[in-house]
Amino acid sequence: MRLLSFAVAALAVIALVVSQQSGSAGILGLGVVGVLLAFATFRATTIPFFLKIFSGIFGTEYVLFGAGTLMAQIGLWPTAWQAVAPPASLATTVAVFGILIYLVSFVPVVQRIARIASPYFESSEPQIANLGPFGRYRMRLGTFAVALVVFLIVLNQAQVGISLRINFFYRDFNNALQEKNAPVFWEQLVNVFCVWAAISVISYLIETVAQSVLLIRWREWMAAEYNRRWLGNGNHYRISLAGTADNPDQRISEDTRSFLNQTYSFSLTLITQVSTLVSFSIVLWSIPVAITVPGTDIVIPGFIFWATLVYAALATWVTHLIGKPLIALEFEQERREANFRFALARLREYSEQIALMRGEGAERRHLSETFGGIVDNFYRLLWRKLKLTTFTLSYNQANVVIPYVLLAPYYFGGQIAFGVLTQVASAFGRVETAMSFFINSYQSIASYLASINRLTTFEQAIAKADAQAAGGEGAAIDITEKPVKDATIETLALNLPNGQPIVQASDLALPAGRATLMIGPSGSGKSTLFRALAGIWPFGEGKVATPQGQRMLVLPQRPYLPQGSLRAALAYPSEPDVFSDAEIHAAMEKVKLGHLTGRLDEVDLWGQRLSGGEQQRLAVARALLAKPDWLFLDEATASLDEKLEGEIYEVIRRELPQASIVSIGHRSTLRAMHDELIAMEKNADGTFSPRAKSMAEAG
Numbered sequence: 218m219r220l221l222s223f224a225v226a227a228l229a230v231i232a233l234v235v236s237q238q239s240g241s242a243g244i245l246g247l248g249v250v251g252v253l254l255a256f257a258t259f260r261a262t263t264i265p266f267f268l269k270i271f272s273g274i275f276g277t278e279y280v281l282f283g284a285g286t287l288m289a290q291i292g293l294w295p296t297a298w299q300a301v302a303p304p305a306s307l308a309t310t311v312a313v314f315g316i317l318i319y320l321v322s323f324v325p326v327v328q329r330i331a332r333i334a335s336p337y338f339e340s341s342e343p344q345i346a347n348l349g350p351f352g353r354y355r356m357r358l359g360t361f362a363v364a365l366v367v368f369l370i371v372l373n374q375a376q377v378g379i380s381l382r383i384n385f386f387y388r389d390f391n392n393a394l395q396e397k398n399a400p401v402f403w404e405q406l407v408n409v410f411c412v413w414a415a416i417s418v419i420s421y422l423i424e425t426v427a428q429s430v431l432l433i434r435w436r437e438w439m440a441a442e443y444n445r446r447w448l449g450n451g452n453h454y455r456i457s458l459a460g461t462a463d464n465p466d467q468r469i470s471e472d473t474r475s476f477l478n479q480t481y482s483f484s485l486t487l488i489t490q491v492s493t494l495v496s497f498s499i500v501l502w503s504i505p506v507a508i509t510v511p512g513t514d515i516v517i518p519g520f521i522f523w524a525t526l527v528y529a530a531l532a533t534w535v536t537h538l539i540g541k542p543l544i545a546l547e548f549e550q551e552r553r554e555a556n557f558r559f560a561l562a563r564l565r566e567y568s569e570q571i572a573l574m575r576g577e578g579a580e581r582r583h584l585s586e587t588f589g590g591i592v593d594n595f596y597r598l599l600w601r602k603l604k605l606t607t608f609t610l611s612y613n614q615a616n617v618v619i620p621y622v623l624l625a626p627y628y629f630g631g632q633i634a635f636g637v638l639t640q641v642a643s644a645f646g647r648v649e650t651a652m653s654f655f656i657n658s659y660q661s662i663a664s665y666l667a668s669i670n671r672l673t674t675f676e677q678a679i680a681k682a683d684a685q686a687a688g689g690e691g692a693a694i695d696i697t698e699k700p701v702k703d704a705t706i707e708t709l710a711l712n713l714p715n716g717q718p719i720v721q722a723s724d725l726a727l728p729a730g731r732a733t734l735m736i737g738p739s740g741s742g743k744s745t746l747f748r749a750l751a752g753i754w755p756f757g758e759g760k761v762a763t764p765q766g767q768r769m770l771v772l773p774q775r776p777y778l779p780q781g782s783l784r785a786a787l788a789y790p791s792e793p794d795v796f797s798d799a800e801i802h803a804a805m806e807k808v809k810l811g812h813l814t815g816r817l818d819e820v821d822l823w824g825q826r827l828s829g830g831e832q833q834r835l836a837v838a839r840a841l842l843a844k845p846d847w848l849f850l851d852e853a854t855a856s857l858d859e860k861l862e863g864e865i866y867e868v869i870r871r872e873l874p875q876a877s878i879v880s881i882g883h884r885s886t887l888r889a890m891h892d893e894l895i896a897m898e899k900n901a902d903g904t905f906s907p908r909a910k911s912m913a914e915a916g
């Protein structure tokens with residue numbers, strides 16, 4: 218960017234010198250705007266990367282177009298190409314864009330957009346870019362993405378040029394009609410219209426492909442990145458405990474999609490619209506009609522341009538006034554939709570429990586209440602949209618006749634030809650479309666802002682969870698690997714998410730190589746203590762020392778079975794193919810699941826097919842395969858009868874003789890299967906403390 222800013226500055230200085238010699242106001246403007254652009258480009262090193270791309274494009278275009286203009290001015294431009302010499306207004310326009318990009322980088326919402334959008338373009342992952350007939354290239358992902366955006370921006374600008382050319386065709390074509398000039402009519406139709414219309418169609422086709430590729434790749438990257446960060450460090454659990462971001466599924470799927478589509482649409486379409494606005498404004502400005510200030514002789518040039526500007530600015534303001542409440546309403550609507558989807562998904566997951574309890578009535582009521590919320594907000598949205606649409610539709614209708622009304626006196630007075638009248642009507646339409654871009658897209662702006670909000674709060678929630686995991690804010694439970702034999706709780710005070718203390722512990726050793734049973738009243742915090750030892754409970758403080766380099770596995774009461782085959786469920790969280798068939802069969806036989814060995818590769822909803830006891834035995838088979846150094850069982854065999862539970866514990870101790878085992882359980886028969894005992898005892902302040910006991914002491 219620094220280098221580019223020097224090139225811009227150099228060109229601006231040359232333009233200023235040339236303007237002194239030639240006295241051209243256009244070149245002077247080019248120089249002045251260039252100086253400002255050089256400053257903006259120099260400072261642009263500090264703006265987010267996504268905006269830098271635009272800044273870079275406009276800086277480069279200024280240098281290219283500006284150099285062309287100056288060459289034409291000092292007579293260095295080839296005479297054969299005189300017709301296509303870039304006018305000073307072109308470079309000036311792109312310079313204004315470059316300055317605008319720098320200025321909007323200070324707007325908070327633009328900063329938020331750019332912060333979410335930038336990482337994809339900065340990514341340095343290697344990848345293959347398949348350019349079809351042009352070959353396959355290895356390049357950084359970010360480079361490919363930037364190249365695609367640059368290509369699309371330049372293509373969009375070229376399309377504005379094409380439509381400008383077609384606008385001039387209208388003038389000549391209609392004049393030929395009015396003058397009944399058949400040769401010019403046919404010449405214009407065949408040599409001008411057909412050629413430019415074909416170029417226009419092809420450019421739109423190329424744009425569609427390039428744009429779709431950019432968007433799907435960008436979305437793929439963002440979804441993978443959010444998944445990585447959301448799942449990393451157990452953040453998904455921390456976020457759900459802290460309640461800092463509801464419905465993460467909606468944020469990763471829906472919001473990412475709409476954010477990308479709209480960021481693309483707003484940034485590129487905006488540039489196209491502003492380019493259109495500037496180029497066609499020049500057309501409107503050059504129409505030879507002017508008004509005089511009433512009561513004076515002062516002539517205001519560019520009457521039709523000013524009339525269009527005031528008209529559209531007024532309409533934009535009114536739209537903003539009517540449409541503003543839509544932003545909050547759209548946000549609310551998305552939230553309610555996500556809650557409804559979540560309620561349906563939960564119903565599907567707990568279908569058996571609901572059917573057994575005949576809970577369908579309660580579920581129906583809950584669903585209809587949740588949907589009722591959608592409907593309520595929908596009507597509020599509808600009412601607001603109706604008001605907005607009434608205005609935008611009337612406005613769009615009026616646009617068709619406004620240019621004719623404005624120019625009628627000049628046309629009937631013979632000041633302008635019919636061709637000019639139609640050209641103005643078409644240019645007015647283009648300027649209007651560009652100006653009313655904001656008006657017509659107000660509704661999508663509202664939902665866009667809602668998506669930006671949700672993605673920003675999601676990113677903040679992930680960052681907060683990351684900070685907790687990394688020992689930053691709120692991570693007061695320090696679990697460190699040390700050269701110790703036993704896992705030792707030095708001090709530990711656990712709280713509920715609302716801050717209420719539940720467990721106090723100090724100087725408690727979980728002996729290595731032994732089987733320890735933890736008992737205590739329901740709700741005394743045994744599972745919470747396990748969660749804290751596993752490093753996923755963030756509320757509280759303390760110090761825990763764990764033996765170095767040892768692997769820990771926790772088996773909860775309700776095991777999680779992932780979607781897919783039984784083999785995948787057994788290997789989870791490892792890949793399905795890390796264990797041989799023989800190892801898997803042996804583990805299944807040991808936990809008495811031999812009858813399922815023939816169905817290893819069957820894909821099913823295993824979490825709903827297997828009995829509770831079978832699911833618990835499957836989890837034990839998982840532990841036998843994974844061979845952890847520490848095995849924590851949180852009522853992990855509670856669904857088995859006492860005899861089977863005893864047999865399974867025997868298998869665990871026989872197959873994992875080196876493992877240290879810590880179990881939570883209520884049954885007294887479990888004591889015979891353990892060597893040590895820890896009991897949760899109630900303190901005077903209502904909290905519980907784990908204390909080592911002898912089996913006899915515990916009674």
Ligand SMILES: Nc1ncnc2c1ncn2[C@@H]1O[C@H](COP(=O)(O)OP(=O)(O)OP(=O)(O)O)[C@@H](O)[C@H]1O
Nearest residue numbers: 458713714719737738739740741742743744745746
């Ligand atoms: N995410 C949470 N939010 C709020 N309260 C929680 C949360 N998780 C646990 N609790 C509360 O913490 C207390 C301890 O729960 P925990 O599951 O640790 O008890 P437990 O001793 O394992 O009980 P049980 O023997 O019944 O399984 C309970 O009162 C429970 O309601």
